[in-house]
Amino acid sequence: MKQLLTLAVVLAAGMGLSVEAGLLGPLGEMVGHMSATFCIFLVGSLLLSLALIFAPRRSLPQLFSQPRWMLNGGVLGPVYVVVITTATPLLGVGTTMVAILFGQVATGLLLDHFGAFGAARQKVDGYRLGALALIAGALALIH
Amino acid sequence: MSFLLIFLALMGGAALSVQSSVNGRLGGAVGLLTTAWLTFVLGALISVLLMLFAQPPQAMTLLDAPRWQLTGAFFGVFYIVAMVFSVPRIGIAAATVAVITGQLTMSLLIDNFGWLENARIPLDPHRWAAIALLFAAMALIYTGNRKREAAG
Numbered sequence: 001m002k003q004l005l006t007l008a009v010v011l012a013a014g015m016g017l018s019v020e021a022g023l024l025g026p027l028g029e030m031v032g033h034m035s036a037t038f039c040i041f042l043v044g045s046l047l048l049s050l051a052l053i054f055a056p057r058r059s060l061p062q063l064f065s066q067p068r069w070m071l072n073g074g075v076l077g078p079v080y081v082v083v084i085t086t087a088t089p090l091l092g093v094g095t096t097m098v099a100i101l102f103g104q105v106a107t108g109l110l111l112d113h114f115g116a117f118g119a120a121r122q123k124v125d126g127y128r129l130g131a132l133a134l135i136a137g138a139l140a141l142i143h
Numbered sequence: 144m145s146f147l148l149i150f151l152a153l154m155g156g157a158a159l160s161v162q163s164s165v166n167g168r169l170g171g172a173v174g175l176l177t178t179a180w181l182t183f184v185l186g187a188l189i190s191v192l193l194m195l196f197a198q199p200p201q202a203m204t205l206l207d208a209p210r211w212q213l214t215g216a217f218f219g220v221f222y223i224v225a226m227v228f229s230v231p232r233i234g235i236a237a238a239t240v241a242v243i244t245g246q247l248t249m250s251l252l253i254d255n256f257g258w259l260e261n262a263r264i265p266l267d268p269h270r271w272a273a274i275a276l277l278f279a280a281m282a283l284i285y286t287g288n289r290k291r292e293a294a295g
Contacts, residue, residue, distance in 0.1 A: 014245025073165030083155030103156020127287025
C-alpha cells in the first residue's frame with residue numbers, strides 16, 4: 001500500500017514535468033524563450049535555496065571540495081530547458097517529450113556502455129536496445 | 144523545420160542524460176538536494192546571460208505575464224524532491240518507469256485538450272499506436288533495470 005502510494009507520487013511528479021513543458025512553451029512565445037528559461041532556473045534556485053536552509057543535513061561546504069568536472073553537470077540544464085521552450089509550441093508537448101526520451105535513453109546506453117564519468121561499465125543489453133527501437137517507432141508514429 | 148526541431152529535442156535529451164550521469168556522481172558525494180541546488184543556480188547564471196545578451200527585445204516581459212504561467216519551476220522542484228524521497232523506497236527501475244509514464248500520459252493529454260494555452264493535437268489512431276509501442280518500451284526498460292538491480 002505504501003509502495004503503491006509512493007509510485008503514485010512519482011507518477012504525479014512525471015506528469016508535473018509535462019505540465020512544466022506545457023507552461024514553458026506558451027510563456028516562451030510571449031516573453032522570449034531565454035526569459036522563460038531564466039524564469040525556471042530563478043524560481044527553482046530560490047525554492048531549492050529555501051529547502052537547503054531548512055534541510056537536516058548540511059553538505060554545501062563539501063560541494064566545493066569535489067573535483068571540478070563533477071560541478072559542471074549543471075551547465076547542461078539550460079540546454080534542455082531552451083530546447084523544450086523552443087520546440088514545444090511547434091511540435092506539441094507529446095512529440096517533444098518522446099524525442100527527448102529517445103535522446104535520453106540512447107545517450108544513457110552509450111554512457112553506460114563506455115563507463116563514462118567514472119560509472120561502472122555496463123554493456124549494451126537487448127532490453128534497452130529493444131526499448132530504444134520501440135521509442136523510435138513511437139516517435140515516427142506520434143509525429 | 145520540424146525535422147530540425149526533433150533533432151534539437153534529441154540533443155536536449157542527450158544533454159539531460161549526460162547531466163544526470165555527472166550529477167549522479169556529485170549526488171553520491173554531497174546529496175541530491177545540494178546537487179539540484181547547484182544545477183539550478185548554474186542554470187540561472189547562464190540563462191540570465193542568455194536572456195540579456197542573446198535574445199531580441201520582447202514586447203512583453205516576465206513581469207507582464209500572468210503569474211500562473213511562471214509556476215513551471217514548482218513542478219520541476221517537486222519532481223526532484225519526489226525522486227529523493229521515492230527512489231530509496233521503490234527502487235530506480237520502478238521510479239524511472241513511473242516518471243516516464245506520467246510524463247507521456249500528461250503530455251498527450253495536454254496536446255489532446257490544448258491545456259495551458261497549447262495548440263490542440265488530438266489523439267488519433269497513430270498516437271494510440273505510439274502509446275502501445277511506448278508501453279512495450281517501458282516494460283523492456285523495467286525488466287532490464289530490475290535485472291541490473293538484482294545483479295547489483
